Each structure stands twice: as C-alpha cells, then as structure tokens.
Amino acid sequence: EEAAMEQRVHDIRKELGTSLFIPGHHYQKDEVIQFADAIGDSLQLAQVSAANRAAKHIVFCGVHFMAETADILTMDSQTVYLPDMRAGCSMADMADIYQTERAWTALQGLFGNTIIPLTYVNSTAAIKAFTGRNGGSCVTSSNARSIVKWAFTQKERLLFLPDQHLGRNTAFDMGVPLDQMAIWNPMTDTLEYDGDLDNIQVILWKGHCSVHENFTVSNIEELRRTRPDVNIIVHPECRREVVALSHDNGSTKYIIEAIEKASPGSAWAIGTEMNLVKRIIAQHPDKDIMSLNPNMCPCLTMNRIDLPHLLWSLETIMEGGTGNIITVDEETAAQARLSLERMLAQAD
Ligand code: 13P
Ligand code: SF4
Secondary structure, three states: OHHHHHHHHHHHHHHHHHHEEOEEEOOOOHHHHOOOOEEEOHHHHHHHHHHOOOOOEEEOEOOHHHHHHHHHHOOOOOEEEOOOOOOOOOOHHHOOHHHHHHHHHHHHHHHOOOEEEEEEOOOOHHHHHHHHHOOOEEEOOOOHHHHHHHHHHHOOEEEEEOOHHHHHHHHHHOOOOHHHEEEEEOOOOEEEOOOOHHHOOEEEEOOOOOOHHHOOHHHHHHHHHHOOOOEEEEOOOOOHHHHHHOOEEOOHHHHHHHHHHOOOOOEEEEEOOHHHHHHHHHHOOOOEEEEOOOOOOOOOOHHHOOHHHHHHHHHHHHOOOOOOEOOOOHHHHHHHHHHHHHHHHHOO
16 A cells, blocks of 8 residues: 555656655655755755745655745745644744744843844744744754854844753853843743843743753763773754763764764764654664664654555645645734845855
8 A cells, every 4th residue: 555655756856846845854755855855954945945946836755844844935826735634843832933922022121122033933923923923033953153153243142042052051151151141931920040140141942842851961971881892963853961971973964974983883872852862773784873872762653644645635635635835924924024135145
C-alpha cells in the first residue's frame, strides 16, 4: 500500500510539474523528505518558496508557523498548504498574542521605552507582527548573535520570545551575565529575576522546545563515563547547562555542516530532533554518530506530516479543492514582514 501511495505522489508531481513545490524541513520523516524539492530550515524554505515564481501550490512539509512564514513571504498568486493542520509547534504556542500584549504593557511600565522585542522565527505570525510593529526583528538559530548585537544598538534591553533557551544561550555567549537576565512568566504575568531590576538587559519569555529540553546533563554525564571519546554537539534550543557542557552548539544547518567536516572515524553525539539525527547517521557510515539522548527525541507535531497526509494534500489540489490552506491576513502579514525584513537586513 505504501508503494501505491508513493507511486501516486510521483504521478501527481509529474502532472503538476513546476506549478507544485514541496519544501521539507530537516526534521521531517524520510517517507516525506524523499519527495521534497528543497530541504532546509524554516526560513530557508520560506525564502526558496518565495523565490520560486513558477510554484503556484506550495505544500509545506513542516509545522504551522513555517507555513505561515512561507505565506507571508510569497505572492498572492501562490497558495501554501499544510498537509496536516495538527502539525503545530508547542514552542510557538507558548506565546500567544494576548499574553504578549499584556507582557509588553507591564514591561513598559517597569522599564519605559527601553525595550526592543526579538522573536525567534519559531513563533506565530501574530507574534512576528507584534515584533514588527514595535520596532523589533525576527531571529533564527543561525543569526541570533548578530541580531542580538544589532538590537543592543537600538535599545538598552531586549525581550526575547518565545524560546528562553536560545535567548539565554545567545546572550550569555555575548557576555550578558545570567543575573542580568529576567524571565517573563506568561502564566502568572510576572517577571522573575535575581539581583537588581535596573540591571536587567535581557527579558526571556518562559517558553521552550519540548524536543530539545529532553537532552539533559545526565545524558552528558552518562556519555562521558561510557564514551569519553565522543564529541557532543547540540542545538541552542537545549538548556544552558547542556550547551555549556557540550563541545559545540549551533542551528540544524550548523550541526549538519559540522558533521560533514568531521574526520572519518570520529565519534559524535548529537542533541537535536530524531529524524535529522537518523538521517545524519545514515549519510555518514564512516563516522560513529548517535543521539545524545539514547531514547531519541522525535518532534511529535513534525511527525504528523506523513506519506498519507502528503498524498491527501496533493489529491485535494488535483481536485481543485481548498484543503488546509494557510493564509495570514494582510495586516498581520505586512507587520510580520517588517520583522523578517529587519532580520534579513542585519544578518551577516
Ligand atoms: P533550525 O532549523 O532553525 O535550527 O530550527 C530548529 C527547530 O526546532 C525547527 O523547528
Ligand atoms: Fe517546535 Fe521544537 Fe518541534 Fe521545532 S522541534 S517544531 S521548536 S516543538
């Protein structure tokens, strides 16, 4: 049955030709990735979709916020589909616009007009729009350092949404001491901090990635005991302590390139999503590669996109239907674009 589904996907791709474009995120399953026209991180995929003017139908194999970003950057004549609407992102969902507006009002009360918002691209279109209309920028895990540097040329303080770990890891690497970082708790609408309020430079939103939080200090300690020869590389969505104890850290793109450059025979434990780790293992039989957490850590929402959902989405296009179209309203899209454009103008 799987072979029949694969054949049908092949046939539809052939029939739709260049009017169909299938971007696939690194964390997607192999059964989906085999059909991807481009593989990359969320921003790369949104950009290639926008650059591909022939593509009328963009079937985004990733999660909801990524499909939104693709819709924001593409033209009106291009339609973005998400094969399963349940493919959300728990991190993006940790910052909703009502919580964020409440936080902003409270923080203005505490710090006046001294704060610039920065949002990780892993956020809803509404949060990107909030960031854009308040003078801020998006960041990715690849350019977070350069955008944080730029942000401090604009204002004394920054609010970093929605991932506390990427925010903390980036600011710490740039020399901001931990006691000059506070955490905004959207559940209680309060600011959590040690030390002096006036010294706070970075306000971290209390959000996290439920996949990357599964890599722990005890995983590292266990590995050091059993395999002291293994190099450890993790994604900066991992906790501060985990990043601090690892040899290296970086975005998915950075991790992929680091393993490509590594010498044959070297051993690596990777702290990122399971499908990508499995693919890196398969692509490098000359290296000894494993997941930092031996249980492997899948992103359950990414995994909702599978071969049956991809095929279903393609069938709806063939039938001229309107299944699972992602549209961001024009006002939100225009403000969100501001935050994406500020990022693209600053990133090196
Ligand atoms: P990057 O591909 O930008 O490193 O992001 C990781 C991630 O968690 C995507 O959801
Ligand atoms: Fe969201 Fe984490 Fe899954 Fe990425 S890996 S989509 S940040 S939950």
